[in-house]
Amino acid sequence: MPFSPVSPTPSSRSSVVAALRAAGCVFAEDEAELILGAARTPDELAALVDRRVAGLPLELVLGWAEFRGLRVTVEPGVFVPRRRTEFLVEQALAQAPDARVVVDLCCGSGAVGAALADALGAVELHAADIDPAAVRCARRNLAGPGGRVYEGDLFAALPTGLRGRVDILAANVPYVPTGEVGLLPAEARDHEPLTALDGGTDGLDLARRVAVGAPHWLAPGGCVLIETSERQAPAAVEAFTRAGLTTRLAVSEELYAQVVIGVRGGDTAV
Known part of the structure; x- marks a missing residue:
């Protein structure tokens, strides 16, 4: 059975936002919502946050980019649509x-x-x-x-x-x-x-x-x-x-x- 996205508690959301802010992410709140929605387990959430904090583009952290209302798969080493x-x-x-x-x-x-x-x-x-x-x-x-x-x-x-x-x-x-x-x-x-x-x-x-x-x-x-x-x-x-x-x-x-x-x-x- 597939996992559901992690249900964020106030503390988990605030800690994700704080980590992203400290890494210089301008839209930390918005990014936190997307990362929380993508993570299926607490361990996966931690891994996704770590990747973003290390500088990986958000789209590569999530595995997709939004483009004209479509969710387009993106992979490491591939240009991210703007x-x-x-x-x-x-x-x-x-x-x-x-x-x-x-x-x-x-x-x-x-x-x-x-x-x-x-x-x-x-x-x-x-x-x-x-x-x-x-x-x-x-x-x-x-x-x-x-x-x-x-x-x-x-x-x-x-x-x-x-x-x-x-x-x-x-x-x-x-x-x-x-x-x-x-x-x-x-x-x-x-x-x-x-x-x-x-x-x-x-x-x-x-x-x-x-x-x-x-x-x-x-x-x-x-x-x-x-x-x-x-x-x-x-x-x-x-x-x-x-x-x-x-x-x-x-x-x-x-x-x-x-x-x-x-x-x-x-x-x-x-």
Whole structure:
């Protein structure tokens, strides 16, 4: 018989909050509630608190992250989906509300693909990542909507039968400049794979590769979307435009998110 989550006593809750506060957790009360809800025994509660106090990201302590209302499984060594990336999903749905073929490139946990499939309904869903740990995790998260997940480097991982058929190509590429990776918060720097963070000298190496390759994979009117920083956005827009895509930049002040959207015209060669 499975255990139920630990029923917190006032003293256990206060001790968890105190431990998290002492470790510098800004939202100690909220985190305590989540950890108490995840623990099935007092020993497991102690272990979860110890992991969080040691600096493990909360999502890896819990084993899941919330993303657009979904509980997405996350595992050690896999990029944790960020709330700001929900804006990329929103922009994709606004651009292609009737999409039938969706690709989640650089998929990490598969959160973007899962959210798109959840919103769109029955879609042909494909995802790919270069990291074997991410591929294993994404396969768990995308099994429900019937997603197929491939291991490999960007478009080389995809089946050639997708060329010219993709309605939404969401590519949450890494975009931290190599020289700035060491400045990231310890939770990211110490616990997430470098391949999911390092975007090259100016952070746009993979973004440029996606821009060049996307027109060959998109259906007429299909869209490709990447996330970038405010500083990098002009160069990212230029790369998309040079690739022959009709390009615009969408900005969310609330989420501090910048999403570059490129649309393939009907006459782009594939």
